[in-house]
Amino acid sequence: MAExxxxxxxxxxxxxxxTLHGVTAAAALGTVTLLVAGExxxxxxEAAAKVAGVAKVVHVDDAAxxxxxxxxxASLVVAMADGYDGFVVGASTFGKNLMxxxxxxxxxxxxxxxxxxxxxxxxxxxxxxxxxxxxxxxRDAKLALTVRTxxxxxxxxxxxxxxxxxxxxxxxxxxxxxxGREVSASERPELTSARVVVSGxxxxxxxxxxxxxxxxxxxxxxxVGASRAAVDAGYVPNDYQVGQTGKIxxxxxxxxxxxxxxxxHLAGMKDSKVIVAINKDEEAPIFQVADYGLxxxxxxxxxxxxxxxxxxxxxx
Amino acid sequence: xxxxxxxxxxxxxxxxxRVKADGSGVETANVKMSMNxxxxxxxxxxxxxxxxxxxxxxxxxxxxEAKAQETLRTAMxxxxxxxxxxxxxxxxxxxxxPLAVAKLLxxxxxxxxxxxVIMGKxxxxxxxxxxxxxxxxxxGWPQATFASKIELVEGGLEVTRxxxxxxxxxxxxxxxxxxxxxxxxxxxxxxLPNIMKAKKKPIDKLTPEELGVDTAPRLTYVKVEEPPxxxxxxxxxxxxALLDKLKSEAGVI
Ligand SMILES: Cc1cc2nc3c(=O)[nH]c(=O)nc-3n(C[C@H](O)[C@H](O)[C@H](O)COP(=O)(O)OP(=O)(O)OC[C@H]3O[C@@H](n4cnc5c(N)ncnc54)[C@H](O)[C@@H]3O)c2cc1C
Ligand SMILES: Nc1ncnc2c1ncn2[C@@H]1O[C@H](COP(=O)(O)O)[C@@H](O)[C@H]1O
Numbered sequence: 001m002a003e004x005x006x007x008x009x010x011x012x013x014x015x016x017x018x019t020l021h022g023v024t025a026a027a028a029l030g031t032v033t034l035l036v037a038g039e040x041x042x043x044x045x046e047a048a049a050k051v052a053g054v055a056k057v058v059h060v061d062d063a064a065x066x067x068x069x070x071x072x073x074a075s076l077v078v079a080m081a082d083g084y085d086g087f088v089v090g091a092s093t094f095g096k097n098l099m100x101x102x103x104x105x106x107x108x109x110x111x112x113x114x115x116x117x118x119x120x121x122x123x124x125x126x127x128x129x130x131x132x133x134x135x136x137x138x139r140d141a142k143l144a145l146t147v148r149t150x151x152x153x154x155x156x157x158x159x160x161x162x163x164x165x166x167x168x169x170x171x172x173x174x175x176x177x178x179x180g181r182e183v184s185a186s187e188r189p190e191l192t193s194a195r196v197v198v199s200g201x202x203x204x205x206x207x208x209x210x211x212x213x214x215x216x217x218x219x220x221x222x223x224v225g226a227s228r229a230a231v232d233a234g235y236v237p238n239d240y241q242v243g244q245t246g247k248i249x250x251x252x253x254x255x256x257x258x259x260x261x262x263x264x265h266l267a268g269m270k271d272s273k274v275i276v277a278i279n280k281d282e283e284a285p286i287f288q289v290a291d292y293g294l295x296x297x298x299x300x301x302x303x304x305x306x307x308x309x310x311x312x313x314x315x316x
Numbered sequence: 317x318x319x320x321x322x323x324x325x326x327x328x329x330x331x332x333x334r335v336k337a338d339g340s341g342v343e344t345a346n347v348k349m350s351m352n353x354x355x356x357x358x359x360x361x362x363x364x365x366x367x368x369x370x371x372x373x374x375x376x377x378x379x380x381e382a383k384a385q386e387t388l389r390t391a392m393x394x395x396x397x398x399x400x401x402x403x404x405x406x407x408x409x410x411x412x413x414p415l416a417v418a419k420l421l422x423x424x425x426x427x428x429x430x431x432x433v434i435m436g437k438x439x440x441x442x443x444x445x446x447x448x449x450x451x452x453x454x455x456g457w458p459q460a461t462f463a464s465k466i467e468l469v470e471g472g473l474e475v476t477r478x479x480x481x482x483x484x485x486x487x488x489x490x491x492x493x494x495x496x497x498x499x500x501x502x503x504x505x506x507x508l509p510n511i512m513k514a515k516k517k518p519i520d521k522l523t524p525e526e527l528g529v530d531t532a533p534r535l536t537y538v539k540v541e542e543p544p545x546x547x548x549x550x551x552x553x554x555x556x557a558l559l560d561k562l563k564s565e566a567g568v569i
Contacts, residue, residue, distance in 0.1 A: 093478070100447075112445055274568050295551060304555045
């Protein structure tokens with residue numbers, strides 16, 4: 001049985017959901033060890049040990065891992081590498097930043113953003129903004145993978161009883177310093193794991209107008225996303241961007257408001273279960289992937305929809 | 317400060333890509349090709365650093381077939397000073413893979429001794445998002461990926477990075493690798509006089525053999541297929557009709 005090391009993403013308090021999806025993909029390949037490197041992250045290591053499918057947790061507690069610095073995490077993974085046949089992480093910005101560094105240090109080719117495990121060395125992934133689906137096989141002795149989180153279910157957070165082992169830190173790099181972060185605070189569900197997503201595009205016309213989308217999102221218990229055009233125009237922050245080069249989402253319901261449906265946007269949402277498009281241009285390409293399309297002015301339709309949802313809730 | 321900018325020739329982002337019927341790959345013959353959009357942003361940033369007086373020279377580099385020189389001409393028309401072309405017949409979307417590209421770039425960095433490499437976060441053909449991080453690893457340099465702002469400070473750079481939770485700020489010591497995201501800048505269009513001038517700028521030609529790098533693929537593309545198509549749905553007349561569909565047909569609300 002292959003030994004697979006999954007690198008946990010966390011904020012020293014909570015295990016990130018991307019890791020749970022990574023565990024599911026890794027479990028299809030072998031026995032899973034979860035690496036929790038952090039500072040004061042004992043609670044994360046404890047939670048990691050309960051994740052179903054995890055055989056062992058390796059916990060490293062050191063100031064070097066207080067923040068997700070790729071240089072330091074990569075050195076640690078490389079120091080542990082001998083015991084493992086594969087290295088796996090979620091295809092979040094954390095994973096995308098880290099895994100290629102690990103792979104190159106170990107002279108391994110990486111397979112990015114896998115959507116299916118075909119065999120022990122063989123995986124499916126999208127190329128060309130989702131226009132083509134490739135089956136890729138590695139000739140290397142070990143695996144280096146990032147995992148598209150929407151393509152694998154999250155491992156259960158209860159049911160596991162992994163052993164926890166502690167390991168020494170590796171000397172940190174003095175070539176890099178973490179200076180800080182600006183997090184967009186939101187009460188809403190997280191975009192990549194929300195059951196419903198409402199996204200706005202250039203058609204919103206301004207950042208202020210996003211209140212219309214937010215009001216609808218409130219009624220649906222939804223996360224709010226956006227097209228690149230809306231982010232570039234400064235209507236919403238960068239972490240709202242859905243698409244080829246933004247976040248990949250696959251909710252049960254995706255509502256695209258004032259979004260034309262460029263291939264780069266579709267790449268990030270076309271695996272949603274049900275897609276609704278609201279657009280005044282009946283020729284907009286978004287209608288080619290939408291299950292339900294509504295042609296008209298979003299400034300009329302979206303508030304109507306919000307009100308109707310409110311009314312039907314009040315009635316039930 | 318000398319800056320190296322790797323630029324890749326890719327199928328233009330506006331082209332509707334077709335998968336070949338035999339499953340061997342994507343059709344690239346007679347298709348419009350352009351510089352990878354992220355690399356335009358990287359090149360623009362390097363040129364701005366030069367215009368500000370912070371950089372002395374901007375060197376563009378590409379790895380690809382003979383025609384990839386067009387991409388180098390574009391980079392120089394935007395303002396790069398000179399260019400390097402590592403020629404290979406391998407398909408750059410599938411056969412020439414990020415680890416090999418990183419090793420070739422490592423060899424070029426050792427020759428050219430730049431203080432900074434600025435490159436795209438992702439090539440829009442292979443969508444790998446690996447090469448910059450791999451190059452940093454091979455050189456033992458720090459990496460600042462997905463940059464939306466770059467500031468020069470004493471001995472290094474302060475880089476604002478676009479991450480899933482928002483923004484992160486990092487200090488990296490030079491020499492360093494920076495990979496760029498969409499919001500860093502808006503690349504300029506090359507003017508006609510600059511396009512003419514770029515024709516006279518030098519391109520040095522090299523081969524992977526001269527650089528001593530084995531570029532044999534580690535990954536085999538066993539099959540490339542058309543992804544499952546989504547059925548186009550229906551247009552509904554109004555909000556009540558939409559709600560009815562979502563409730564009774566789709567069952568999502
Ligand atoms: C390298 C690269 C990477 C990219 N990555 C991404 C990515 O990750 N995600 C992404 O989204 N894009 C990405 N793009 C950009 C993409 O190509 C499109 O430009 C972008 O998705 C367009 O956004 P949009 O649909 O909001 O704007 P537009 O295409 O301008 O569409 C606006 C739509 O709003 C409609 N509209 C306007 N007013 C109203 C109204 N009052 N009522 C109803 N409808 C209205 C219009 O009919 C139109 O269809 C990328 C591009 C490149 C080159
Ligand atoms: N063949 C190439 N020639 C020059 N630069 C390249 C090449 N392939 C990749 N790159 C650089 O590496 C970045 C990331 O590519 P990738 O890792 O393939 O997504 C690109 O944006 C380019 O800057």
